[in-house]
Amino acid sequence: MTTIRLTAAQAMMRWLSVQMTEDGERFLEGCWAIFGHGNVAGIGEALHGIGDAFPTFRGQNEQTMCHAAIAYAKTQRRRRAMAVTSSIGPGATNMVTAAALAHVNRLPLLLIPGDVFANRRPDPVLQQIEDFDDGTVSANDCFKPVSRYFDRITRPEQLLTALPRAMAVMTDPQNCGPATLAFCQDVQAESYDFPEAFFAPKVWRIRRPEADPVEIDAAIEMIREAKRPLIVAGGGILYSGAEARLAAFAEAHGIPVVETQAGKSALAWDHPLNFGSPGVTGAACANELAARADLIIGVGTRFQDFTTGSWTVFADSERRLLSINLHPYDAQKHGAQPVVGDAMGVLERIGAALGDLRLDAHDPAAREGWHAAVTRITAAPEDAPQGYLPTDAQVIGAVQRQATDDTVVMCAAGTMPGALQVLWQAAQHGYHMEYGYSCMGYEVAGALGIKMAAPDKEVVCFVGDGSYMMANSELATAAAMRRPFTVVLTDNRGYGCINRLQIECGGAEFNNMYRDSNVQPEIDFVAHARAMGAHAVKADGIAALEAEFTAARARDIPTVIVIDTDAVTGLDIGGHWWDVAVPQSGGPERLEQAREKYNVNAAKQRVFD
Numbered sequence: 346m347t348t349i350r351l352t353a354a355q356a357m358m359r360w361l362s363v364q365m366t367e368d369g370e371r372f373l374e375g376c377w378a379i380f381g382h383g384n385v386a387g388i389g390e391a392l393h394g395i396g397d398a399f400p401t402f403r404g405q406n407e408q409t410m411c412h413a414a415i416a417y418a419k420t421q422r423r424r425r426a427m428a429v430t431s432s433i434g435p436g437a438t439n440m441v442t443a444a445a446l447a448h449v450n451r452l453p454l455l456l457i458p459g460d461v462f463a464n465r466r467p468d469p470v471l472q473q474i475e476d477f478d479d480g481t482v483s484a485n486d487c488f489k490p491v492s493r494y495f496d497r498i499t500r501p502e503q504l505l506t507a508l509p510r511a512m513a514v515m516t517d518p519q520n521c522g523p524a525t526l527a528f529c530q531d532v533q534a535e536s537y538d539f540p541e542a543f544f545a546p547k548v549w550r551i552r553r554p555e556a557d558p559v560e561i562d563a564a565i566e567m568i569r570e571a572k573r574p575l576i577v578a579g580g581g582i583l584y585s586g587a588e589a590r591l592a593a594f595a596e597a598h599g600i601p602v603v604e605t606q607a608g609k610s611a612l613a614w615d616h617p618l619n620f621g622s623p624g625v626t627g628a629a630c631a632n633e634l635a636a637r638a639d640l641i642i643g644v645g646t647r648f649q650d651f652t653t654g655s656w657t658v659f660a661d662s663e664r665r666l667l668s669i670n671l672h673p674y675d676a677q678k679h680g681a682q683p684v685v686g687d688a689m690g691v692l693e694r695i696g697a698a699l700g701d702l703r704l705d706a707h708d709p710a711a712r713e714g715w716h717a718a719v720t721r722i723t724a725a726p727e728d729a730p731q732g733y734l735p736t737d738a739q740v741i742g743a744v745q746r747q748a749t750d751d752t753v754v755m756c757a758a759g760t761m762p763g764a765l766q767v768l769w770q771a772a773q774h775g776y777h778m779e780y781g782y783s784c785m786g787y788e789v790a791g792a793l794g795i796k797m798a799a800p801d802k803e804v805v806c807f808v809g810d811g812s813y814m815m816a817n818s819e820l821a822t823a824a825a826m827r828r829p830f831t832v833v834l835t836d837n838r839g840y841g842c843i844n845r846l847q848i849e850c851g852g853a854e855f856n857n858m859y860r861d862s863n864v865q866p867e868i869d870f871v872a873h874a875r876a877m878g879a880h881a882v883k884a885d886g887i888a889a890l891e892a893e894f895t896a897a898r899a900r901d902i903p904t905v906i907v908i909d910t911d912a913v914t915g916l917d918i919g920g921h922w923w924d925v926a927v928p929q930s931g932g933p934e935r936l937e938q939a940r941e942k943y944n945v946n947a948a949k950q951r952v953f954d
Contacts, residue, residue: 348538353501354391354528356539357457360508362399363546366424372516372549373455374417374427374797375400377410381432382471383459387533388430402826405818407431409790411443411454413819416755416787416794418452419777423521423584424551425798428455433530434472438484442784445491447523449781450580450607453515454523456492458485463499463529485527493522499529501537516549518584518687519671553585554671556686556694564684564691565698567667571640573706574600577623577652580607581645581670587689588773591644592616594692599705600642603631605652606766608645610776614769620712624658625651625923626763629718630711632921636660643668645688647675651763651780655924657949664951679952718918719768725887734911735887737764740835743890744805745770752803753777755795757787759809760842761835767919786816792830792903793823803898804830810870811840817877824878824902831897832879832905833890834870837912844912850927851939858912874905881905922946 404410437458621628676683723742839858
């Protein structure tokens with residue numbers, strides 16, 4: 346057997362550089378890196394040595410580097426991904442939140458945190474977490490509950506099994522998620538005679554699992570018996586590449602479609618069977634369909650509480666749940682009839698068996714009323730008085746009027762995710778929302794990741810001042826890399842979304858808006874963004890926002906457009922109840938009233954069992 350003598354870190358990077366997709370590209374585009382004493386000598390040297398065969402990207406924060414990598418993988422529909430490496434200690438634990446985000450969203454991410462010395466001679470090393478009762482524990486054990494695969498590399502030859510296992514998880518449509526290889530820092534530098542065959546290029550094919558025939562038959566029977574079925578399209582549609590199959594299935598059988606945050610833009614907004622979003626941030630026409638549906642057909646969705654209105658939106662007493670999903674865990678939730686398999690194949694098989702069956706138990710005109718309402722609420726204000734602050738809906742309308750079919754809007758947390766889901770009229774594939782974990786601080790780094798994955802798209806990042814303050818450092822990275830995208834920064838001077846929720850739950854306005862806290866900073870977001878290397882400007886109203894948005898297209902660096910918005914005004918259309926527990930006692934009259942309202946809605950919860 347021919348061998349090659351390499352350090353463990355060199356072997357890892359050489360192996361990762363030849364893991365290929367069926368399209369002939371590297372599955373892992375490269376590695377984001379911030380070096381420290383846990384990875385600079387081993388992994389750092391290996392990444393330098395391999396050069397462009399496995400590119401290194403320099404970020405500003407370990408968590409946001411991961412966010413950029415996650416957005417890249419999401420945009421690539423899980424067909425490609427990125428790696429991220431950090432030092433031991435805080436560099437590693439900074440990535441735990443991002444690992445959780447990737448885990449919740451079922452997205453591939455390779456995490457390579459530095460770890461303690463396997464030989465333990467210098468213990469305790471700088472930044473080492475010691476468990477008084479378990480000598481095998483380090484800070485990287487934090488990754489275990491938020492990784493789909495976890496391994497600790499304590500000998501060089503362990504890479505021969507650990508690396509293929511990590512890749513198998515990231516390319517598995519059922520178990521896809523983050524893989525963590527905690528790499529002991531002394532082992533990174535150890536030499537070993539690796540088999541030359543280990544570094545032969547390998548093509549990883551994304552499987553399309555076929556569903557069980559008995560489950561297919563059960564699904565066909567349920568649809569045949571239904572009078573008012575409704576399709577809930579989730580992110581699994583996009584990852585399967587089943588957009589055209591979904592449209593053909595819905596059209597052939599006259600079944601309306603509503604879309605989750607992850608599934609939005611699988612169908613274009615103007616498709617005649619697209620009735621918008623259901624649930625808490627739902628369109629009125631979508632929630633009306635959900636309320637009367639006797640069969641809910643979930644395709645690639647987890648049925649998260651925003652989608653289900655905390656299980657109050659599907660109100661028909663006879664309703665049944667059919668769930669098409671790649672993983673049995675998701676397919677069997679809430680007592681659903683499961684069909685475990687790839688969305689494209691399942692829809693094709695069920696559709697062929699249904700033949701010319703048509704149901705058409707919906708009112709097509711309901712969409713028209715909804716779109717008219719959206720046009721009204723997103724319209725530019727007329728004759729706005731001095732000092733008028735636009736609403737988030739009006740900001741969305743300004744961008745919408747200038748958007749094209751190549752525009753991708755993205756967000757993650759705060760007011761905008763709900764507003765965008767219910768109001769944004771997305772072209773097909775024109776929407777990117779991280780709402781599985783709804784992680785504040787994902788936005789700017791995520792926009793960079795999208796642009797790296799889809800350089801020909803116009804990427805628009807909607808972010809509130811609260812999320813921007815949490816994580817904005819990758820704006821400097823994007824400017825340095827000359828990766829242009831547009832940030833629409835809505836400044837309502839605090840956490841306006843949670844402030845409204847606080848009021849709705851009967852609480853006093855407290856610690857969300859700067860005016861109600863003991864911290865009242867005056868932040869010049871334009872100066873800050875300019876200092877990071879971006880082009881930045883303050884828009885004085887909706888007309889100025891539209892002009893600045895179109896002007897941004899001529900630049901090769903990010904543009905940040907700051908606009909002051911109304912912190913109080915929420916949407917006055919659509920929506921549904923969300924289960925946020927209200928204190929049962931001990932409060933003023935407003936709290937008692939909120940609890941009474943809560944009890945009324947909670948009594949409507951109908952879980953499938």
